[in-house]
Amino acid sequence: MMKRMLFALAALVACQFALAGVKIEHWVSPSGARVYFVESRALPILDVQVDFAAGSMFDPAGKPGVASLTRGILDLGAGNLDENAIADRLADIGAQLGGGADNDRASVALRTLSTPEKREQALDLLRLVLSSPRFDGAIFLREKTRTIANLKESLTRPDVIASKAFWEAMYPVHPYGREAMPETVAKIGRDDLTRFYRTYYNARNATVTLVGDVSRAEAEKIAESLLAKLPPGEAPALPPPPQLPKEGIQRIAHPAAQSHIHIGLPAIAKGDPDFFPLVVGNYTLGGGGFVSRLMKEVRDKRGYAYNVYSYFAPLKQPGPFQIGLQTKRSQADEALQVTRAILQDFLKDGPSPEELAAAKANLVGSFPLRLDSNRKILENVANIGFYGLPLDYLDRYQDRIRAVTADEVRQAFARHIRPENLVTVMVATDKP
């Protein structure tokens, strides 16, 4: 579930970028992968991220957890190197190999010093991991056991229980609602992983993003060499889009001191033009940190919660709109009432002129902060590449925010947030 929290945060950041001046170069490599490149010579660093459409939405039926395990084991032994040799060699040159799997994608991300000797060693390791993972049987069993143990532990925590129940309630049919559980992971075999890898880890299903201290010519060579040995394959078919759930509330018992409350529904997919009015409106509702209505009413005025927020997390297919908070269990129902009332008011009236102006001022003005490091540029460009957003997305972002009107906000919220489809999950409540 950490995955989803991180993902949500990343989505927030990714949702709010902009900046003229990031020059994105794009081409398709001979192997069929889409490549995105930003040259940045200020620091001797190279970041490379390879994204496959191989997230948990592609888990085989009845076996949630395959995507995540496949990605997890990918770098635990490849070619002639065992898991320790890979980790040691990376450490020897100070390189970092990261990434993970979320709902849509599996990512493999490398950060290395750009001096040619170190860079080449690091890229060799990345190439090996991408093209020749071993999926060693003993390591598979060990990681499966650890995954189950960690899942059991996490399922004792109210936040995790709430999040899993919430996703299942929002997506009763669509794969976004299929949660890995100890029982589902127990059913996974090594074959499931190798099959998943062969199906989804291929060049046509990949985007490669490079940011840092290399030339365009070098970037072309690197991108091609990383994927040349993968089968060309094809991009996977998507399941039918999610249907909207029916309004309802689910209360789950737990001994925690605080109730965890989630309210939401599937809202929009990446690239939906309503994204701009929604993100502007949500700033006022619960996205704008300390200045949002939820924060002012629930936290500042009433002291109900330390953290209360709302966000849109667009995915390949409509991803969630979500409101969340934690509060002392004895006051959970009052807090829920206040929260619902704030949402209803906002759906009815939208932002005031002052609120709209403040939202735009922040979203437009904070624009340089979203791209002031290679790490942030990588995140944004990889997002553009993976989801096929226009290359001038960043350049136009501020203008599109500026153009949003209060009417558009109201209409977009009315289209995407219908009360009859809102699901609510409460964990640790005093009511049955």
Added chain:
Amino acid sequence: MLRTLQLKHLLVALIAPGLIAAAQANPFETTLKNGLRVIVKEDHRAPTAVQMVWYRIGSIDEMDGNSGVAHVLEHMMFKGTPTIGPGEFNRRVAAAGGRDNAFTSRDYTAYFQQVPKEKLPEMMELEADRMRHLNVDPKEFAQEIKVVMEERRMRTDDNPQAKLYEQANAMAFETHPYRRPVIGWMSDLEHMTARDAHEWYDRWYVPNNAYLVVTGDVDHQAVFALAEKYYGPLEGRALPARKPLSEPSQEGIRRLVVKAPAELPLLVMGYKAPVVRDVAKDIDPFALEMLAAVLDGHEAARFGKRLVREQKIAVSAGVDYDSTALGPGMFVLHGSPSEGKTVAELETALRREIARIQKDGVSESELKRAKAQVVAAQVYKRDSMFAQAMEIGQMEATGLSYKDIDLMIERLQQITGPQVQAVAKKYFGDDTLTVGVLDPQPLDGKPRQPATPARH
């Protein structure tokens, strides 16, 4: 969304500096007449800036019955001055396209804004205003203290692992203020008054107890001039004397158990350990940093490779050691046993790893690897203006100087295998050890398990 407690330092976070260009004067420094130090690190990669104001005041300065007041005051700092109403501070920062927050730790309390560079003057004006002119309104306090109690419930009361750390800490330190949690005991929060917070503010929030750190696309002379303009008029004041604080030496192992709803047991073993007091002369803290890296610096370091991957005794195992702090240090081993293994078996395994180093030392390649990671992290750190400002601030807050950041890296590079072996022999005796165990309880609270869990 964190007005928050600070940061468990990882090896990398702590020692990786951003300062390569020692030949240049960057960072630049000046001190105002009222005692406020101003440190500016220019970094012109992107048109943004970070302002941080660090106060030399943290939970280390609290008294019994008043735990958590440093952090509560941090929350109150957003509640207004005669010229800036409650909530207005956040509103102004947001309108400037900025982000702001604050954090409290044992040793310091710090406030920051990240903004487009042209908004820096406005941020400095705002931050200077609340340095001396805060309102601590009882009505605002009454609401905010509830928020802090919710924060405590979320971070600690409903988090079994955090609860174990809190209680192990309270046992490891008997008299030193580090025994108190930064967020405060719940009972102290329940009885805290606006007056407590106000007194705290009056006593400690003065320019001569603070320093300003600015990083980003700025000109240091211009920042000095702005600092003079906005912070210069604030009056300094003599600070109350702070008495020396020392923890009596521990003379025997301490053990505790915390029962809480969970699935996996957690074992923490904290050994009293030194921290850096003299960057040029100390050896042991740097050797301990290298020891931490050899045990847990990367996936295939000794703990991961042997305990998790080969022997499969642990689901996870790691090390926490922070070589910079105002108060006493701890070197902490921690882990969760695999199913079928007991906490006792894991404890034996962790001890065995230390014993191996005591007996055989570390290999040249392990040490070289740890040092390579330090050097790379030093470069990666420069990708973040925020991280560079944090590093300067933390060095200063723990009684060291940001000018010694490069020297810290050098000292780490000089550590030898025998020095690592020597600290493994010196600091891992039972007499200064505190062992804490999280004993998982079922969620429904019905059957109680034995205190020392033997899970299978």
